[in-house]
Amino acid sequence: MRIVVLAGGIGGARFLRGLQAAAPEADITVIGNTGDDIHLFGLKVCPDLDTVMYTLGGGIHEEQGWGRADETFTVKEELAAYGVGPEWFGLGDRDFATHIVRTQMIGAGYPLSAVTEALCARWKPGVRLIPMTDDRIETHVVVDDPDAGPGGGRKAVHFQEYWVRLRASVPAYAVLPVGAEGAKPAPGVLEAIGEADVILFPPSNPVVSVGTILAVPGIREAIAEAGVPVVGLSPIVGDAPVRGMADKVLAAVGVEATAAAVAAHYGSGLLDGWLVDTVDAGSVAEVEAAGIRCRAVPLMMTDLAATTAMAREALTLAGEVRA
Amino acid sequence: MRIVVLAGGIGGARFLRGLQAAAPEADITVIGNTGDDIHLFGLKVCPDLDTVMYTLGGGIHEEQGWGRADETFTVKEELAAYGVGPEWFGLGDRDFATHIVRTQMIGAGYPLSAVTEALCARWKPGVRLIPMTDDRIETHVVVDDPDAGPGGGRKAVHFQEYWVRLRASVPAYAVLPVGAEGAKPAPGVLEAIGEADVILFPPSNPVVSVGTILAVPGIREAIAEAGVPVVGLSPIVGDAPVRGMADKVLAAVGVEATAAAVAAHYGSGLLDGWLVDTVDAGSVAEVEAAGIRCRAVPLMMTDLAATTAMAREALTLAGEVRA
Numbered sequence: 001m002r003i004v005v006l007a008g009g010i011g012g013a014r015f016l017r018g019l020q021a022a023a024p025e026a027d028i029t030v031i032g033n034t035g036d037d038i039h040l041f042g043l044k045v046c047p048d049l050d051t052v053m054y055t056l057g058g059g060i061h062e063e064q065g066w067g068r069a070d071e072t073f074t075v076k077e078e079l080a081a082y083g084v085g086p087e088w089f090g091l092g093d094r095d096f097a098t099h100i101v102r103t104q105m106i107g108a109g110y111p112l113s114a115v116t117e118a119l120c121a122r123w124k125p126g127v128r129l130i131p132m133t134d135d136r137i138e139t140h141v142v143v144d145d146p147d148a149g150p151g152g153g154r155k156a157v158h159f160q161e162y163w164v165r166l167r168a169s170v171p172a173y174a175v176l177p178v179g180a181e182g183a184k185p186a187p188g189v190l191e192a193i194g195e196a197d198v199i200l201f202p203p204s205n206p207v208v209s210v211g212t213i214l215a216v217p218g219i220r221e222a223i224a225e226a227g228v229p230v231v232g233l234s235p236i237v238g239d240a241p242v243r244g245m246a247d248k249v250l251a252a253v254g255v256e257a258t259a260a261a262v263a264a265h266y267g268s269g270l271l272d273g274w275l276v277d278t279v280d281a282g283s284v285a286e287v288e289a290a291g292i293r294c295r296a297v298p299l300m301m302t303d304l305a306a307t308t309a310m311a312r313e314a315l316t317l318a319g320e321v322r323a
Numbered sequence: 324m325r326i327v328v329l330a331g332g333i334g335g336a337r338f339l340r341g342l343q344a345a346a347p348e349a350d351i352t353v354i355g356n357t358g359d360d361i362h363l364f365g366l367k368v369c370p371d372l373d374t375v376m377y378t379l380g381g382g383i384h385e386e387q388g389w390g391r392a393d394e395t396f397t398v399k400e401e402l403a404a405y406g407v408g409p410e411w412f413g414l415g416d417r418d419f420a421t422h423i424v425r426t427q428m429i430g431a432g433y434p435l436s437a438v439t440e441a442l443c444a445r446w447k448p449g450v451r452l453i454p455m456t457d458d459r460i461e462t463h464v465v466v467d468d469p470d471a472g473p474g475g476g477r478k479a480v481h482f483q484e485y486w487v488r489l490r491a492s493v494p495a496y497a498v499l500p501v502g503a504e505g506a507k508p509a510p511g512v513l514e515a516i517g518e519a520d521v522i523l524f525p526p527s528n529p530v531v532s533v534g535t536i537l538a539v540p541g542i543r544e545a546i547a548e549a550g551v552p553v554v555g556l557s558p559i560v561g562d563a564p565v566r567g568m569a570d571k572v573l574a575a576v577g578v579e580a581t582a583a584a585v586a587a588h589y590g591s592g593l594l595d596g597w598l599v600d601t602v603d604a605g606s607v608a609e610v611e612a613a614g615i616r617c618r619a620v621p622l623m624m625t626d627l628a629a630t631t632a633m634a635r636e637a638l639t640l641a642g643e644v645r646a
Contacts, residue, residue, distance in 0.1 A: 042423065093397035104365035118405075121406075122405050
């Protein structure tokens with residue numbers, strides 16, 4: 001079975017571990033979000049790709065969900081001693097090595113997809129990990145500009161500045177995948193979608209993770225036209241995000257933070273099946289009325305067993321919608 | 324008193340500590356060798372500039388003479404795990420931060436001289452440290468090529484490959500300051516020489532440290548025409564280098580590894596005074612016959628007191644040749 005998964009960071013990576021356990025023989029291709037990539041200290045940092053790679057490769061900081069286990073922060077402390085920031089982005093020494101290798105390869109002319117493949121040669125994540133694009137897409141978030149004059153004003157900041165520095169604590173008025181209109185899917189992305197037996201949307205952020213991947217021209221269309229089951233898992237449980245601050249960016253795109261509203265946001269033209277948590281069983285009828293097959297199952301990724309069960313439910317639902 | 328010092332790495336840096344102690348009120352400008360700079364992991368590494376900066380700024384690994392105190396090697400280990408080398412060049416985590424800041428500033432368009440000044444704002448070395456040039460000069464060493472076909476052949480390798488990886492253990496046939504002919508002295512270099520009261524050559528390597536600085540068009544001429552005392556200290560004591568492998572590269576340029584031969588190599592057109600070690604007192608007459616005032620004094624930089632005494636002797640000799 002060939003499975004394509006559109007993945008953001010922590011949520012996508014943890015779901016993938018469950019999927020590998022649920023379908024150990026499957027051939028899994030992960031299309032990774034690169035909209036939250038950022039240049040720091042002259043280095044190219046790809047948080048979502050690395051979270052998937054480290055998680056599936058056994059190098060992740062398990063409790064934190066991102067970054068390396070047994071991490072130290074000597075380089076960052078030294079950079080701060082030079083007065084060089086930002087200090088709000090936590091890059092550890094082990095993590096720095098990944099960004100140094102990536103930046104060196106990019107500088108030598110290799111596209112990000114080739115670089116990601118080279119990095120995965122070390123981590124052996126057990127999936128094929130492809131960035132959504134080799135082109136530059138940067139997710140920006142429009143927020144109030146505290147430095148604006150009388151009458152106020154707004155400005156666009158890098159997603160990481162909104163998410164990490166501001167901790168999504170200020171109103172977001174828009175989410176802009178800057179550069180998306182001119183971007184092309186990375187080599188292998190459309191081919192993987194075209195050859196897939198199932199396409200899954202893990203409980204990743206529907207706006208800044210899966211939404212950004214779908215913003216790359218050609219990817220949404222390829223999924224809609226693939227003619228195979230497309231099944232998603234709600235990142236919203238009981239009207240609140242399971243993890244992270246998805247409700248904040250959902251508001252920015254005018255979507256209510258409910259499992260049903262997220263399904264409607266993807267739409268029946270894209271989504272064939274949708275899993276909501278058992279606490280949201282009341283919304284199953286609403287989702288099905290919108291033309292999307294829906295089941296209520298436990299959706300908390302508390303451990304590998306729970307996550308594996310979720311992945312199994314997603315594959316079961318895919319089998320149902322196919323039939 | 325304004326003193327200009329042409330410095331390589333360890334020897335130059337340690338001598339400068341003695342000079343600061345011997346002449347605490349002096350205004351010292353250090354013209355640093357950049358011929359052994361190297362790009363590693365996509366980062367610009369300046370070993371000699373950093374050795375001077377760390378030594379005078381209190382960050383040096385004292386026993387080793389180069390690199391940072393309390394150093395760790397996490398980044399390097401991680402790079403090796405990616406299969407990315409070279410492993411023979413010992414970059415520590417603290418050191419990496421320096422190269423990351425430097426590379427980022429170079430990438431933003433700042434010349435190396437401005438970058439060095441910015442790095443020194445942290446370290447406060449108590450001297451003005453200027454790279455010999457903002458242009459790229461790379462010292463290459465011609466060695467036998469073990470991969471050459473029948474009849475043999477030679478190849479040029481980067482100085483660091485000869486010095487660090489090969490440990491200067493193979494014959495060197497030539498030392499080439501590649502790019503020197505088109506290089507210009509960095510801003511401030513010629514001005515500092517023109518305004519100097521004394522110019523000193525510390526017991527640095529006469530070929531790959533001081534020699535490379537003198538290879539930058541304009542620097543040798545400016546020193547020769549400055550009209551102020553130029554005094555050097557022999558890096559060779561008792562027919563062997565005090566530290567490092569200066570004898571190997573002296574052979575490559577056809578100079579005997581003796582204190583007198585090094586003085587003659589600089590020449591009376593450049594050098595007014597020369598200090599040899601007391602064990603080489605027998606060569607004083609030979610050096611003086613070549614038109615260079617010479618004194619035999621202890622030249623082992625065993626501790627700060629000894630080094631301070633050496634610097635004091637150099638300044639005394641400068642006073643003599645002036646008179």
